[in-house]
Amino acid sequence: MQRRIKIFLPGLVIIFTASVLSILLSCRKNPPQNYREVVLYCSVDQAIAEPIIAAFEEQTGINVLARFDTEASKTVGLVQRIRAEAISPIADIFWSNEIFHTIRLARESLLATYVSDATKDWPSLYADPNGQWYGFALRARVIGYNTARVAAGEAPKCLEDVLDGKWKGRIVMAAPEFGTTGGDVSSWFAHYDLVRATETLEGLKANGIRLVAGNSTAVRMVATGQADVCFTDTDDVYAAQRNGWPVAMNYLDQGGDGALAIPNTAALIEGGGNREEAEELMDFLLSEQLEKMLAGSDSHNCPIRPVLAEQFKLYAIPKLLGVDYEKIADRLPMAIQTAREILR
Incomplete structure (x- = not known):
């Protein structure tokens, strides 16, 4: 009898484990009907970006699947990934801590045009003329x-x-x-x-x-x-x-x-699969709330909005180099x- 129990118990464990895995996989393949997600590629330092992402998730109920890069390959690693995935994009939106590679992605037709109330009257210095990227938080x-x-x-x-x-x-x-x-x-x-x-x-x-x-x-x-x-x-x-x-x-x-001065940039990925959710995240990244969060974070980015810049003038850049980002x-x-x- 004791031998039968010893044989039977491992079998129960295997059956139970298989059942749990099946349930988890089923949930993954068949998320709840109201489940929404967006895939974000982000070169902003993870410790700075994560509280901001969490605030967006709490406000919208949209789950953000974020991929970050390493210090050693900062920004370039994600840029290369976007290029490699061009035929079948995984990312929906790119939040970069710089502008120069974003400009080059736009020239390669890898970024989508986006115009909304949030982008209305955006300073031309920090906006792509075709609406493919927007800059903020210097x-x-x-x-x-x-x-x-x-x-x-x-x-x-x-x-x-x-x-x-x-x-x-x-x-x-x-x-x-x-x-x-x-x-x-x-x-x-x-x-x-x-x-x-x-x-x-x-x-x-x-x-x-x-x-x-x-x-x-x-x-x-x-x-x-x-x-x-x-x-x-x-x-x-x-x-x-x-x-x-x-x-x-x-x-x-x-x-x-x-x-x-180097702005953050936000851009939609051409062909991204979660367009509606990506647009909501895009508007959030371009919001006054976001700039305020970055200025108040350990990063202390200088806002491009005059009202916020005055509020956080301790982090103002005394004299901006007058150079064309496109030329750089x-x-x-x-x-x-x-x-x-x-x-x-």
Whole structure:
């Protein structure tokens, strides 16, 4: 009798497990009638984006299936995925922490046109002329420095300052292939010219600049004394300061003409399967509520709405570089290739 029980129990376990799996799979294949979802590709830092996504889900009842990328392949990984899935898109919407790759996706006809009440009167500087993407919530390029090793008065205040020989062996920046660094380098080619931008890269090489995996890594190296200054973004310095690290920043001014501001962008994916839900998420991303949440987050993005910008003026970018984002996107592949050849 005891032997029969021992044989019978494992059989019950197998049957029970199979039944549970069958129920779960059935629910997956046949969701409730009122179930709604949207697939989001997001290059904004996950810790920043998740509370915002949760707020949208709570307000709308729409489930957001979010895919994030890594610091080392920031934005580029998701951009490559969108290209690879062009014939049969998985994503419905792309929320990027930068603008340059978004512009290039629009040129490749991978983004859908979208116009709504939310996009009415959107500032032309931050809107695609065909309505394929919209920009909001700015960050800026900055020079981060270690306050225990570099006095505020001595810290470099513009791109040209970093070329001074006294910074030799003391500089780090993220590899230009990924994230905002590529767009920053490309802006040198757009703002100056080919000769001067190339000379700037050669000057950084002569000063022994080191390339690292990402902006946050560059800031961490400065904070721990492995470097004294770095090129990075405002949000990475704010994160360091929140952690109590000895890091401050000066805006990365280009020749006295201002620092590069980089907006978030939102865009619908051409051929995405959940259009209605994607449009609701799109309007949410372009809402005043979203900009307020980002300004109040650890990222402290600068709002493009004047009323919010005044409310969060502590995070205002003093002087915006007057450069055409389209021109920066034009030069992006060439700038990255040139930087790779010179700095490696």
